[in-house]
Amino acid sequence: MRPHDLPDIGVHLDPATRLLHGPAGATTLTTKQSALLSALLDAHADTVPRQNLLEAVWDVTWVGAHRALDVHIAALRARLAATGGPHGPRIETVRGLGYRLVPPGP
Template sequence: MGVRVLLVEPPGTGSRRLAQALRAHGYDVVHAPTAARGDELVHSGAGVDLLLLDMDLPGGESTRLAGRLSGRLPVIALSSGPSQVEGLDDELLRPYSLTVLLARVDAVTRRALPHLSLARAQVDFGIRLEADTRCIHGPAATVALTAKECDLLGALMRSQGAVVTRQDLMAEVWDITWVGASRTLDVHIATLRGKLAASVGHVSSDREGACTRIDTVRGTGYRLVPAGAH
């Protein structure tokens, strides 16, 4: 059985992008544009397991909804500043990256919903990405990343070995689709390859090999390849 996340956030590009990332990460997502609609879904038998709540809804709606549901459901707040609501399971302050948000959702799920599991098969890349501290933990070393490098590696790991297009990476990490910005992506991939190589203890490049590596898929994008794969 998978985890159903109720996302309460006004409609728009941000909410669509967040819902897509959660679904790609293995979560079942239902979206409510208002606190009132979110409350209805919780009480309608929709099978909600976790609440992801925008605390900046107008009129104090978010605070009231969080107060009613905390203790009944795990609640993760998304806010522009520290909230005064007690009993939250976690809170992320804007701006935050999708990599950090998904890591926090995973952590709350493991802690508060141990009887449920994500409905996805996991590829073992032989490394662990710690989004909060921006570090790769590998068999050879723990290596620090920049914020963008962390977001890039997180996006590649979430794809579970599938190709991620250049456009999708630029949209997720830089929130832009301007084609001319793709040179920035190439530079970040190059530095990330070097840090990944240091973490796993091998050369990481565009060729087959025994190490975990980032491959370029010509004309499309990049993919993270686990050790020993071809």
């Protein structure tokens, strides 16, 4: 596993330790949070479909609504806010498609 360190995102994720560093602090992510953030980082701000995230993180093909993904995304959003600060990166919901990581901004 390689560390994710994208200057335009403003945070650093070490997948081996699941440690997320940002300008406002550091925190350890859960295994699923780390896998979700890695998938979003790998997409380089492109939208990642819900099904792709489910398959990447849970390694299953899910038919129908899967609210576990939403719960993990909500927790990851809180962790990003805590480490990235008020103008740090955020996860945006793309209605009907999935999620994407938005770089820091005002």
